[in-house]
Amino acid sequence: MDRATKMKFPIPEDELLYSGHTACPGCGAVLALKYVLKGLGPRTIIVIPPSCAGTISAPFPFSSLKIPVLRIPFETTAISASGIRAALDVMGKRDIHVLGWAGDGGTFDIGLQALSATAERNDNIIYVCYDNEAYMNTGIQRSSATPEGAWTTTTPSPYLKDTPKKDIVRIMAAHKIPYIATASVGYPPDLIKKVKRAKEIVGTKFILIFSPCPTGWRYSSEMTIRIAKLATETGIFPLYEIENGEKYILSQRRPQKPLKEYFSLQGRFRNLKEEKLLRAEAKVKKDWEYLTRLAG
Amino acid sequence: MKKVISANQSVSHAVLAAKAQVIAAYPITPQSSIVEMIANFCSTGQLHAKFINVESEHSAMAACISASVVGARTFTATSSQGLALMHELLHYASGLRLPIVMANVNRALASPFNLKADLSDSLSQRDTGWLQFYCESGQEVFDTIIQAYRISEQVLLPVMVNLEGFILSHTYEIVDIPEQSEIDRFLSPPAPRDCLNVENPCLFGGTTDFYINFRYKMHEGMERAKIICQECDVQFQEVFGRSYGLIQSYLCEDAELILVTAGTIAGTCCVAADQYRERGLKVGVLRIRLFRPFPGEQICLALGKTKKVAVIDRDFSPGCGGIFAQEIKSILQGRRGGLPVYEFIAGLGGKDVTDEDIGRVIDQTYQNPEPGGVTWIGLLK
Amino acid sequence: MKKRYSLKSLEEMPITAISFLTTEGNETGEWRSQRPLLDLEKCNQCGLCWMYCPDNAILPEKDSFQISYKYCKGCGICAKECPKGAILLVKEKR
Numbered sequence: 001m002d003r004a005t006k007m008k009f010p011i012p013e014d015e016l017l018y019s020g021h022t023a024c025p026g027c028g029a030v031l032a033l034k035y036v037l038k039g040l041g042p043r044t045i046i047v048i049p050p051s052c053a054g055t056i057s058a059p060f061p062f063s064s065l066k067i068p069v070l071r072i073p074f075e076t077t078a079i080s081a082s083g084i085r086a087a088l089d090v091m092g093k094r095d096i097h098v099l100g101w102a103g104d105g106g107t108f109d110i111g112l113q114a115l116s117a118t119a120e121r122n123d124n125i126i127y128v129c130y131d132n133e134a135y136m137n138t139g140i141q142r143s144s145a146t147p148e149g150a151w152t153t154t155t156p157s158p159y160l161k162d163t164p165k166k167d168i169v170r171i172m173a174a175h176k177i178p179y180i181a182t183a184s185v186g187y188p189p190d191l192i193k194k195v196k197r198a199k200e201i202v203g204t205k206f207i208l209i210f211s212p213c214p215t216g217w218r219y220s221s222e223m224t225i226r227i228a229k230l231a232t233e234t235g236i237f238p239l240y241e242i243e244n245g246e247k248y249i250l251s252q253r254r255p256q257k258p259l260k261e262y263f264s265l266q267g268r269f270r271n272l273k274e275e276k277l278l279r280a281e282a283k284v285k286k287d288w289e290y291l292t293r294l295a296g
Numbered sequence: 297m298k299k300v301i302s303a304n305q306s307v308s309h310a311v312l313a314a315k316a317q318v319i320a321a322y323p324i325t326p327q328s329s330i331v332e333m334i335a336n337f338c339s340t341g342q343l344h345a346k347f348i349n350v351e352s353e354h355s356a357m358a359a360c361i362s363a364s365v366v367g368a369r370t371f372t373a374t375s376s377q378g379l380a381l382m383h384e385l386l387h388y389a390s391g392l393r394l395p396i397v398m399a400n401v402n403r404a405l406a407s408p409f410n411l412k413a414d415l416s417d418s419l420s421q422r423d424t425g426w427l428q429f430y431c432e433s434g435q436e437v438f439d440t441i442i443q444a445y446r447i448s449e450q451v452l453l454p455v456m457v458n459l460e461g462f463i464l465s466h467t468y469e470i471v472d473i474p475e476q477s478e479i480d481r482f483l484s485p486p487a488p489r490d491c492l493n494v495e496n497p498c499l500f501g502g503t504t505d506f507y508i509n510f511r512y513k514m515h516e517g518m519e520r521a522k523i524i525c526q527e528c529d530v531q532f533q534e535v536f537g538r539s540y541g542l543i544q545s546y547l548c549e550d551a552e553l554i555l556v557t558a559g560t561i562a563g564t565c566c567v568a569a570d571q572y573r574e575r576g577l578k579v580g581v582l583r584i585r586l587f588r589p590f591p592g593e594q595i596c597l598a599l600g601k602t603k604k605v606a607v608i609d610r611d612f613s614p615g616c617g618g619i620f621a622q623e624i625k626s627i628l629q630g631r632r633g634g635l636p637v638y639e640f641i642a643g644l645g646g647k648d649v650t651d652e653d654i655g656r657v658i659d660q661t662y663q664n665p666e667p668g669g670v671t672w673i674g675l676l677k
Numbered sequence: 678m679k680k681r682y683s684l685k686s687l688e689e690m691p692i693t694a695i696s697f698l699t700t701e702g703n704e705t706g707e708w709r710s711q712r713p714l715l716d717l718e719k720c721n722q723c724g725l726c727w728m729y730c731p732d733n734a735i736l737p738e739k740d741s742f743q744i745s746y747k748y749c750k751g752c753g754i755c756a757k758e759c760p761k762g763a764i765l766l767v768k769e770k771r
Contacts, residue, residue, distance in 0.1 A: 011728060019733045019745065020700035025708065025752035030731045043494050047362060060506065060694040061684060062703070063499035068492040069696075070365055071501035073388055076358035079350060083318065083362030084492070086346035090317045090368055096494055114358070117351035188728055214752075222753030222766075225729055393693045452692060490695055499696035506684065510693055517692075 011192050012038040021064035023056045026221025028211035028228060030056055031185040032130040033101065036209070037067065039195030040126070044097040045088075047072045047080040049111065051103040052137045052213075053130065075110045077102040078118035081125040089124075097199060100127040104145030105135040108166050119175035122203045126195075129168070129206070132213040140216040147236075149276045151268040152216070160271060164283065169208060169242070176245035178203040183251075184210040184239060186228030190251055194241065210237045218267020227265055233257040235284045238291055248294040259284055298472050303434040303464040306471050307373065307399045307457075308333035310441035312343050313479045314397075317368040320348040320359035322378060325411050326461040327401040330373040353378035357385035357398075364394040365500055367491040369445065372396070375461060376403035376417040383421065386454075390425025390514065392501055395448035395486070396455075397441060398426075402559070402610075403461040404645045412646020413460035415559060415611040419587075419619045425514055427455040427521055428588040430558040434469040436540060436585075442483055443528050449486050450528075451521045453514070460610075462646060463560050474536055482535045518589040525586055542586040545598045547573070551580025553661055554599055556624055557608040558584045561642070561649050565608070568654035579658055584620065592627035599628075604636055606661040608654070608673075610643040617641070617670045636666065642673035649673070705732060709751035709769045715744055719763035726755035726764060 016037035023030035029052045037044070047070045048054050054071055058064045072080040081100035088096050100118075102111055107129035115127065134152045135141040142152040144166040155161040172180050178201050183191035191209065198205035212228050214221040231237035235255030242248055259281050263269040272280075301309070307330045311319070319338070321331040337343035346363075350356045353374050360370040374382065379400055389396050404414035418428060427447065431437045437459050444455040459465055492500060504510070525542055533539035546566050548554055555565045562583035569579040582598050584591075599605060605628075609618025616622060621639040628635050638661045643649040653673050660671060682697045683689040691697070715726075720741055727735045727742050734749040735742050744755075756764040 013737070015733050017733060018699045018701050019748035020703035020705055021732070022700075022703070022705070023731060025731075025750035026754055027731050031729070034731070034733070042497075045366070045492055045494065055503075057499060058502065058696070058700045058703075060499075060502035060504035061682070061696050061698050062700050063497075063502070063696040063698075064700040065499065066497060068494060068497040069499040070362060070492055071499070071503075072362065073358060073385060075354060076362075076385075079320075079348075079355040079358045080362040082348060083320065083359035084366050086318045086320075086348055086359065087363035087366040087368035087370075090344070090346050091366070113351060114355050117355065120351075121349065123348075220753070222757040224731075224752075224754055225758050391693060490691060500694070502694045502696050504694050506690070506694075509687055509690060512687065513690070513692055 011035070011188055014038065016042060016066040018064045018066065021056045021058060023052070024215045024221070026214045026224045028185045028213055028224050029053060029103070029130045029132055032209040032211045035185065035188045035191045036099070036128055036195050039192040040097050040099060040199060042067055043095060044099055045070070045084055046099045046101050047077060047084065048101050049074045049077050049106045050137065051106055052132065053101055053103065055137055074106055076114055077106055077111045078115040078127055081127065082118050082121070082123040085123055085125050098125045100125055102129055103136070104129060104131045104133060105143040108144045108168050116175065119172060119177050119204045119206070122177060124202050126198050126205045126207070128209060130209045130211040132211045132216060134216050136213050136216045148280065149269060149272045151271065157271045172206045173242050173245040177206060178244055179205040180242040182208045182237065182239050184228045184232055184237060185212070186225050186232060187239065190239065216268070219265055223265060227262070230257060230262045230265070234259045234262045235288045236262060238288060240291060240295070248291065250291065250295050255284070255288060298470050300468050301434065301471050302329070302466050302468050303437045303459050304329045304401070304466065305333055306434045306438040307441060308337065309473050310438045311371050312337050313473070313476060314442055314445045314483055315369065316343070316345055316371040318346050318348070318359065318363035318370045319372065320350050320356040321372050322350050322353045322356050322374070324353070324375045324378045326403060326465045327373045327375045327399070330399060353381045354385060357382040357389065360396045361385060361389050361392065361394060364396050365392060365492050367486070369486055370396050371398070373399040373401070375401045376405045379417050379421060380405060383424070386421055386424035386426055389454045391510070393452040393517070394454055395452055397444045397448055398454065398456050399441065400456050400458050401461045401465045402458050410645040411461065413463050413610065414644050414646065415458070418456060418458045419611045422588055422619070425453065426588065427453055428458060429455070429586055430458045430584065431464065432560055432562055432583060434464065434467070434471045437464065438471055438473065439532065439536070439538060439540070442479060443532055446483050447521065447524055447528050450524050451517050452489065453517050453521060460559050478535060482532065522589050522591060540585055542591040543594050543598055544583040544585060546581040548580035548582055548598050548600060548602070550578055551602050552578045553604045553606065553658065554580040554582050554602045555606050555608060555654065555657065556582045556584065556620065558587065558620060559610060561608055561610055564649055564651055565654050568651045568658060571651065571655070572658055577662065590623055590627065595624065595627060596631045599632065599635065604638065604661050606638040606640060606657050608640045608642055608657060612641055612644060638664070638667045639670040640673055641670055647674050704747050705750050706747045709749060711751040711753065711766045712746065712769045713744055713749065713751065713753070713756050714765045714767060715742065716763045716765065717741055719761045721761055723760060725758050725760065729754050729758050
């Protein structure tokens, strides 16, 4: 078809998200959902805890998703997905994908216990964490995914977040699950490719999706894709895959852009002191070197 | 076929007979042997089910909820701390109108730690929208689990079957396990209901200001449940020759004093009642089997023309008193408002309740003209 | 999504909160304070605006694309990401 040949970035055309949802203008999280659903297709059941996604999925009697949705308790994303998987398998419906969809709060913090257990059992589910680096749905409170130096309502200046972002990917790698990937809404074709890879693997798959938030990160809504790309181009959110917790595959070239460019676009880093910036740059450099070593 | 098994094993056999499809459980004394046996059934292929070894009771109930929403028949078992940990999810399960069946082995809640029989754990969950049965024997435990699946799938509310820790759970009795063909006659595969499915995608469990309407529907469900539990028990009698009723009364028709209790204390009460009858005192015993929904009408009828009621609670609501006592007092209000209710608390933390203890209850009730507050049996001087 | 339920009476409601309608009735275009205008002459049909729209408010239309003002929230991502500068943001008139 004409359009496919002219398009620079072909991704599946069918939408599994209805318009009319109440995501903020420029929301990165809903973009993550849009792309993942395109990758998985309609034979998918999704479980969503309280989160931005929960609100975006719409209140009764509406739904903004074309696939079946279960709204679940906050701590239980991973185990709710495992429960559905168990039921579907017993009932012989093994071709239906089960998707656990949680934010960073519901993954790094309150949902970590259940996630670790699901990963240890290697239950056949896809767990996606869309990371907007705070509890955005309840009004921008800090989570363990909030980067060091960021403003949130519970880390107001001068008590900005003073500990680094929890390394959830390394935690998941320690569980030796068959597939882990980091992805970003700035690179939808790469994201969808990773989702499709995950779809084919039996076992626990974990995908962390970088999802900028204009409301919480304090930037003008049209910058979502720019900021997402900059995170990868500066190396603060590198893109890679891990097979079986051991084999690392990079999805990007060496980061070239200065971290300052990424921080300067976001109001939440307005009070970032010079020494914090230097520490952040050192950390990014160290993490990148570690990654390249692991990738061999 | 008759077997000599513990009540815990009765639970496992009942879950096998009911053909549960997804079981998720976490170990806790005195429940663990229930799930150990079920895990065994699954591994040998006797039970065609998925057994999920979860990392906490909270996750156990979460797994049951999501598996049930997709249409599977589910089961879990727990006790005290585990049940308390599941608390928020108990509300969730009933709110989603899911036919989950759970066995709770009644055990005292910490702190301090105590592993033995105490009904406070399940009674603390009385507002969560679960039906609650309190059993007296291993046979009743088996039969009630089978009934529970049928009731929960008709009424679309989850059911908790309670059995006392160690007194029942670890005590071996003769239990008649019916042939699978008979069980299948009584308990068919689950009827279709609104489930998550890809053919007709919907969103389950959304946010709503219509909340009060859904709570009313739950109320209607609970009212229907009283009738369905009764009907189920009658049909159980037809198939298996056994029935229990929502309450069980012993020598209540002409009793001047009726002891009201739940669980195994009732058996001891019957022994004491016989002893007092020999001395010419007309004592009766009323065992409450179904606690939620509370069978108020049946209880009032059973209490008949008695002059005094003594409620023995193996549970305690701090700041209030025995929980069964409060419920009995409230249903008598407006029906038999003048009937005095004497309140006793005994057996907490598995403390043995003997026929002598019951004798003390009966004596005190007979001797005191007025109830006058809660009496605790078995304290240090 | 089949419509078996309604909110007209208790009996017609589902037994629990089971959604039976989509959000398509919610016209989020009302949120806009700026409106994107697509210049078809400059458009090279690369599809980036369609791909990056969080509200699926850019729809395929014949050989090109069309902005659905019913849903467009005016976030401006399409204008920012268009490699040809074919999308212009103007103030929304109310």
